[in-house]
Amino acid sequence: MQAPDNLLADWQDKALCLQAEIKKVILGLDESIEKLIIALFARGHVLLEGNVGVGKTTLLRAVARTLGGAYERIEGTIDLMPNDLIYHTYIDETGKPRVDPGPLLKHGEQLSVFFFNEVNRARPQVHSLLLRVMAERSVSAFSLEHRFPYLYVFADRNRVEKEETFEIPSAARDRFLMELHVAIPDDLTVKTGLIFDPRFHNADSLINTLKEEVVPYRSIETIAHLIQEYVKATPTLKRYALDLWQATHTPQDFDIRLDGVNTQELIAAGASTRGMSMLVRAARVRAWLKGRDYLVPEDLQHLFHEVIGHRIFLTPIYELQRERLVRELTRAILNRVCAP
Numbered sequence: 001m002q003a004p005d006n007l008l009a010d011w012q013d014k015a016l017c018l019q020a021e022i023k024k025v026i027l028g029l030d031e032s033i034e035k036l037i038i039a040l041f042a043r044g045h046v047l048l049e050g051n052v053g054v055g056k057t058t059l060l061r062a063v064a065r066t067l068g069g070a071y072e073r074i075e076g077t078i079d080l081m082p083n084d085l086i087y088h089t090y091i092d093e094t095g096k097p098r099v100d101p102g103p104l105l106k107h108g109e110q111l112s113v114f115f116f117n118e119v120n121r122a123r124p125q126v127h128s129l130l131l132r133v134m135a136e137r138s139v140s141a142f143s144l145e146h147r148f149p150y151l152y153v154f155a156d157r158n159r160v161e162k163e164e165t166f167e168i169p170s171a172a173r174d175r176f177l178m179e180l181h182v183a184i185p186d187d188l189t190v191k192t193g194l195i196f197d198p199r200f201h202n203a204d205s206l207i208n209t210l211k212e213e214v215v216p217y218r219s220i221e222t223i224a225h226l227i228q229e230y231v232k233a234t235p236t237l238k239r240y241a242l243d244l245w246q247a248t249h250t251p252q253d254f255d256i257r258l259d260g261v262n263t264q265e266l267i268a269a270g271a272s273t274r275g276m277s278m279l280v281r282a283a284r285v286r287a288w289l290k291g292r293d294y295l296v297p298e299d300l301q302h303l304f305h306e307v308i309g310h311r312i313f314l315t316p317i318y319e320l321q322r323e324r325l326v327r328e329l330t331r332a333i334l335n336r337v338c339a340p
Contacts, residue, residue, distance in 0.1 A: 004226055008288065011215075011223045015041060015289060018214045022062045025206050026055060027194060028185025035180055035306060036063060041285045043224045044177025044278060045134050045153040047119075047168075047310070056182050060115050060154050061207050068213030069112025069150055072103040076121035082129040086141045104139060105146055112150045112217050119155040120166055127172050130155075134175040150217050170269075170313060177278050178303070179310040224285075231284035233295045236340040240297055244304065245276045247333040248312050256332045258325065261318065266325070268313040275311040282307055297339040305330040 019037045026033060036059070039046050048056045057073075064071035074085065086102045100106075104114065116122070116130065130153065133139055138147045155176070157168070173179075185191060194200050199209075233241075247254045249270030252263045271279075283299035290299075309326045318325055 004230065008223070008226055008230055012289060012291070014215045018066050021066050021211055021214050022059070025062055025210060026059050027200075028187055028190035029055065029059065029182060032059065032180050032182050035178060035303065038282050038285045038289070038303070039177050040067070040152065041220065041224050041227060041288075042177060042278070042282045043221060044282065045155075045175060047173070047176040047179045048154060048156045048182055049179055050156075050182035051184075054182050054184055056156050057115070057117070058203050058206070059182070060113065061203070062210060063154075064113040064115075065207055065210050065212055066214040067112055068215070068217040070107035070110045071113045071115070072106065072111060073115040073117060074103050076116060076118040076126075078121060078123070080122050080126055082125050085126070085129060086139065104133065104148075105141060109147065109149060111148050112152060114151060114153050116153065116155040118157070120157045120168055122166065124166055124169065127166070127168060131169075131172045131175060134172075149221065173310050174272055174274060176310065177282060178306040180306055227288045228281060228284055230293055231287045231295060232293060233280070234340075237295050237297070240337070240340050241276065241280060241300060243337045244300065244308075244333060245271055247337050248308060251329065251333065254333070254336045256329070256336050258328050258332065261325065265315055266318055266329070268315045271308045271311045275308055279303060279307045301334050301339070304334060 015037055018040075019033055022033050022036075023030065036046060040063075048060075050056055061071065074080075084102060085104045087105065088100045088102050090098055090100070092098045104111070114133075119127070119130070122130075129139070133148070133151070134153050137149060137151050138145055140146070185194075199206055243254075247256065249267060251267065256263055258266070279300060280295075282303045283295055286299045286302060287293070287295050305327065309330050312326055312329065314322055314325060
């Protein structure tokens with residue numbers, strides 16, 4: 001039996017190889033790729049934010065291929081119903097009705113990546129089913145309990161068109177480990193390559209150049225548990241994390257000020273207990289990837305906005321400015337809360 005330290009060192013190499021493999025076909029999104037890798041080893045789901053055509057789907061297909069297991073995608077539409085995720089009904093060539101497994105059940109336990117595109121176009125009933133799948137990695141169908149022990153749920157929210165959309169409820173958003181913003185790269189060389197290099201014009205052939213199952217996806221759960229046991233936090237670091245948490249509830253106590261905002265009336269609800277535990281969980285993965293067995297403030301800071309930002313709920317008067325204010329707030333919290 002391999003010692004835990006040696007096993008984690010071997011898996012660190014595998015994780016870095018996975019990251020490098022994805023970077024071969026996804027240009028200019030290094031930080032998003034790094035945080036996706038962290039989410040994988042923290043066993044968390046991810047909500048992707050970004051405009052149309054910036055590479056979100058290609059990124060997830062690359063993750064699915066290099067991770068192994070089965071990949072399924074569904075489009076959020078106004079007429080999508082919960083049952084559409086579970087089964088598919090149709091009339092076969094003989095004129096008889098047929099029922100086949102839907103995208104969630106088609107691959108059984110082999111399903112590792114489920115991508116819900118434009119999740120805010122789906123009705124609240126669909127969000128409720130998705131919430132259970134994310135929380136329990138299981139679903140009930142045909143009088144049976146179907147489990148997905150290796151599943152990751154990724155979703156994309158349409159930020160441009162608001163017609164016929166439904167806001168994702170707070171309970172569902174809290175189940176996403178991270179909200180990652182995917183944007184067009186700033187680097188001019190990268191932009192030129194994406195536009196003019198023919199290999200980026202065919203996503204199918206591009207994804208097929210990647211190695212399959214760079215990491216054995218069935219083993220990630222075990223490794224994820226070992227990482228959490230392996231990476232320690234000092235009492236001082238724990239105090240810092242608690243101060244960050246408190247600042248999401250009462251920013252005025254830390255003299256946090258935002259232009260044109262009354263911080264005493266800004267927050268409807270701060271980060272949840274689950275949210276802060278997920279921040280620590282993700283931070284431990286980052287520490288492990290950096291070759292450390294202990295947390296430092298930078299681990300929490302690096303992931304703070306992506307893990308905590310969508311768990312801070314603003315009062316109605318400020319909610320319409322949410323995207324700007326939450327970014328400014330998380331930045332101000334990191335600037336004002338004293339790090340050890």
